[in-house]
Amino acid sequence: MSNPDGTHTPIIEARGLVKHFDRGRVRAVDRVDLTIAGGEFVAICGPSGCGKTTLLNLIAAIEQLDAGALRVDGHTLSGLSEQAANEFRRASVGLVFQLHNLLPNLTSLENVQVPMLPNRRPPHERHERAMSLLAQVGLTDRAHALPATLSGGERQRVAIARALANAPRIVLADEPTGALDSQNGERLLHLLRELQQAVGTTLLVVTHNPDIAGHADRVFHMLDGCMAS
Amino acid sequence: MIRMTTRNLYRRPVRTALTVVGVAVGVVAVVALTTTTQGFWRSVEQWVHVSDADLTVFQANVAADIFSLLDEQTVGADLAAIPQVESVVGTVWHILTVKRQPVLAIGLRTEHLDRLPDAMVAGSHPTADNEIMLGTLARRVVDRDVGDDLVIQGDSYKVVGIFRSDIIFLNGAIAFSLPRLQQLAGKEGLVTAFQVRLHPGADTAAVSERIERDHPELVAIGGASEYSKVDQGLEIMDRSVWALGFIAVVVGSIIVANTMWMSVLERTREIGVLRAVGWARRRIVIMILLEALGVALIASIVGCVLGVALAQLATKMQVTEQFVEPVVDARPFLLALGIAVVLGLVGALLPAWRATRISPAEALRYE
Numbered sequence: 001m002s003n004p005d006g007t008h009t010p011i012i013e014a015r016g017l018v019k020h021f022d023r024g025r026v027r028a029v030d031r032v033d034l035t036i037a038g039g040e041f042v043a044i045c046g047p048s049g050c051g052k053t054t055l056l057n058l059i060a061a062i063e064q065l066d067a068g069a070l071r072v073d074g075h076t077l078s079g080l081s082e083q084a085a086n087e088f089r090r091a092s093v094g095l096v097f098q099l100h101n102l103l104p105n106l107t108s109l110e111n112v113q114v115p116m117l118p119n120r121r122p123p124h125e126r127h128e129r130a131m132s133l134l135a136q137v138g139l140t141d142r143a144h145a146l147p148a149t150l151s152g153g154e155r156q157r158v159a160i161a162r163a164l165a166n167a168p169r170i171v172l173a174d175e176p177t178g179a180l181d182s183q184n185g186e187r188l189l190h191l192l193r194e195l196q197q198a199v200g201t202t203l204l205v206v207t208h209n210p211d212i213a214g215h216a217d218r219v220f221h222m223l224d225g226c227m228a229s
Numbered sequence: 230m231i232r233m234t235t236r237n238l239y240r241r242p243v244r245t246a247l248t249v250v251g252v253a254v255g256v257v258a259v260v261a262l263t264t265t266t267q268g269f270w271r272s273v274e275q276w277v278h279v280s281d282a283d284l285t286v287f288q289a290n291v292a293a294d295i296f297s298l299l300d301e302q303t304v305g306a307d308l309a310a311i312p313q314v315e316s317v318v319g320t321v322w323h324i325l326t327v328k329r330q331p332v333l334a335i336g337l338r339t340e341h342l343d344r345l346p347d348a349m350v351a352g353s354h355p356t357a358d359n360e361i362m363l364g365t366l367a368r369r370v371v372d373r374d375v376g377d378d379l380v381i382q383g384d385s386y387k388v389v390g391i392f393r394s395d396i397i398f399l400n401g402a403i404a405f406s407l408p409r410l411q412q413l414a415g416k417e418g419l420v421t422a423f424q425v426r427l428h429p430g431a432d433t434a435a436v437s438e439r440i441e442r443d444h445p446e447l448v449a450i451g452g453a454s455e456y457s458k459v460d461q462g463l464e465i466m467d468r469s470v471w472a473l474g475f476i477a478v479v480v481g482s483i484i485v486a487n488t489m490w491m492s493v494l495e496r497t498r499e500i501g502v503l504r505a506v507g508w509a510r511r512r513i514v515i516m517i518l519l520e521a522l523g524v525a526l527i528a529s530i531v532g533c534v535l536g537v538a539l540a541q542l543a544t545k546m547q548v549t550e551q552f553v554e555p556v557v558d559a560r561p562f563l564l565a566l567g568i569a570v571v572l573g574l575v576g577a578l579l580p581a582w583r584a585t586r587i588s589p590a591e592a593l594r595y596e
Contacts, residue, residue, distance in 0.1 A: 118509065
């Protein structure tokens with residue numbers, strides 16, 4: 001989102017984020033500051049267990065933060081009601097998980113429509129939107145296939161289409177290539193990059209794979225819950 | 230949502246089928262008993278008004294209608310003396326063993342025997358003490374026809390007629406002359422009941438009240454709903470149906486709850502994904518309830534079909550076909566539907582509550 005002076009308005013602003021687990025014994029996210037502008041592709045790298053997934057969950061309003069301030073797409077996420085959090089996730093955020101997490105008994109087409117169901121969109125509109133997204137990820141011919149009959153790469157592409165279903169301004173991807181071989185992983189990143197540039201979505205990827213950093217506009221490193229310099 | 234529900238049920242076909250069978254067993258029992266009980270009620274209603282009687286009068290405080298014993302002359306005369314009464318016909322009921330089968334025997338004075346059938350299938354009414362007529366089912370049981378002789382308790386009787394009645398247990402009966410059946414049953418001078426016909430326009434309830442007030446030893450019945458005055462069997466059957474329905478709901482709910490609980494546990498991660506993409510808890514609850522209702526509805530349909538089939542089968546057996554014919558109308562189906570809805574909702578409550586407790590973050594970590 002460019003300002004008239006060429007700068008970008010922050011779409012994610014985090015100040016001093018803290019998240020504990022295990023009754024405060026584990027500090028998963030420790031005083032994290034982060035600012036991401038609209039339309040950026042940002043990667044957060046770090047080893048397993050460093051707190052990057054927790055940070056992603058905080059930004060998605062899946063976890064509630066214990067301290068700090070977090071503003072995402074104009075919403076202040078601290079103290080957000082459950083209903084408001086649901087609406088925020090539906091409207092502002094698309095999620096891509098490491099394991100595709102598709103519903104196994106729904107087809108690709110139906111899986112892509114799942115986030116649209118609570119929006120009361122007419123069925124034909126949902127269908128058209130889902131078909132269009134499947135076309136964008138190159139899976140028109142697999143629209144009626146069940147996840148079990150898709151390859152790992154295809155499942156992850158369906159998951160990307162699902163993440164874009166409600167045209168979110170931010171896509172959050174947690175190890176999106178983690179379950180793929182390097183070739184498929186590379187293809188998937190290219191696809192994410194293309195879609196992000198085509199639609200102007202902000203893309204935040206967390207990964208322990210430093211190769212992904214090469215695709216991002218900016219890279220942050222996390223270690224033991226803190227942002228490394 | 231509906232598609233997701235059906236897919237989720239279809240996803241574990243064996244488990245869904247076993248749940249359906251488990252729930253359907255209770256529904257089968259309820260439907261079979263309801264249709265059978267309704268058959269009894271209909272027959273009793275018709276029996277109370279057999280021969281166009283307005284009231285049937287029995288001895289009070291007896292364990293069952295067939296044990297009622299009334300003096301034919303004195304009670305008959307007392308009833309006939311009531312101004313609103315047009316006619317009084319005494320009748321004896323008795324259970325005989327013929328060809329090792331229990332058969333209902335009905336005794337009426339020969340001049341009244343023509344009141345009994347709805348139609349004669351063959352022959353005519355008995356006019357002598359050694360003549361009998363058989364209901365269509367009784368003909369099959371005793372394997373005799375018009376012109377044949379039938380030996381009962383050492384005496385030979387001539388079958389002179391075959392009759393048909395809309396009252397199922399009359400079709401299974403043998404009709405005797407009153408004195409002969411009184412003698413056979415050891416009830417000389419006694420009858421089981423009086424069929425009382427009133428003058429047109431007479432107030433049946435008022436006459437019934439008067440009979441019971443003036444003769445505390447008598448009960449007057451004007452319809453099946455009053456039959457418990459002389460026989461609690463039907464009410465017990467009715468209560469049994471409700472008790473069975475309650476048990477079916479409890480057992481069915483536990484089965485549905487078990488299935489849905491397993492289903493929710495298995496799908497913890499999926500439910501987490503749904504919550505993560507913005508589904509509200511309410512929507513998850515509706516999904517679980519719809520699945521439970523789906524199982525229960527399938528079970529109620531299966532249960533209805535099997536229940537009616539079972540009732541038909543059970544009442545076609547030789548020992549039962551003379552006494553009851555199931556009545557298949559909307560009631561058992563509505564009852565089954567009601568049971569399905571109740572047990573579906575009750576069974577799904579706990580699993581649905583469990584589903585709403587799933588935190589999306591924890592569910593996404595769930596392996």
